[in-house]
Amino acid sequence: MAALRRGLGALSHLLPLVQNNVSRSSSVMQLASRFTTVSACRVPSPTISTVTKLGSSLEYRFVYAHKLAALKSMVPQAPSFQQPARTLTYCSIRKGKRKTVKAVVKRFLRLHCGLWLRRKAGYKKKLWKKSADRKRRLRQHVFCNKTQSKLLDKMTTEFWKRRNWYVNDPYQNYHDRTNLKV
Numbered sequence: 001m002a003a004l005r006r007g008l009g010a011l012s013h014l015l016p017l018v019q020n021n022v023s024r025s026s027s028v029m030q031l032a033s034r035f036t037t038v039s040a041c042r043v044p045s046p047t048i049s050t051v052t053k054l055g056s057s058l059e060y061r062f063v064y065a066h067k068l069a070a071l072k073s074m075v076p077q078a079p080s081f082q083q084p085a086r087t088l089t090y091c092s093i094r095k096g097k098r099k100t101v102k103a104v105v106k107r108f109l110r111l112h113c114g115l116w117l118r119r120k121a122g123y124k125k126k127l128w129k130k131s132a133d134r135k136r137r138l139r140q141h142v143f144c145n146k147t148q149s150k151l152l153d154k155m156t157t158e159f160w161k162r163r164n165w166y167v168n169d170p171y172q173n174y175h176d177r178t179n180l181k182v
Helices: 002-021 027-034 048-076 102-107 133-139 145-156
Strands: 116-119 141-143
Touching: 027 048
Parallel strands: none
Antiparallel strands: 116 141
């Protein structure tokens, strides 16, 4: 659109020169007379010698710009959706390996069976206005669903998926899934 405005501005300044150098029956003259009422930005007018050289190319440029503007007005604008950023490094600079997203390791716990544990959202926000029962519910840990678990597995390397044996592990009973369908 800006190119069209610049072109119209240049055309309005070139009109007196074109009238003197091009015949009245020319299609450039007809095209120039259509756009004379449009006000656009000021462009310094070129010399007469360049106008005579541009006579044939002016017609093509302004017709093309007019068709382009009409085409842009007919094409519907696609809605812009913002993609979530995972900041996952597929290939590191030093060794060329995948890297783990450290925020996943800090916020989630992976069980050996492939399930991920997380805290409920908002468990430390605006506690002054929440009741004691609600605070207790927010302190609980919940499992991530299948889609979230697959995404978190993609964001971590094999190091975080191996089995760990901790002393007095409170999640020891949950590492192996029993009597649960996948």
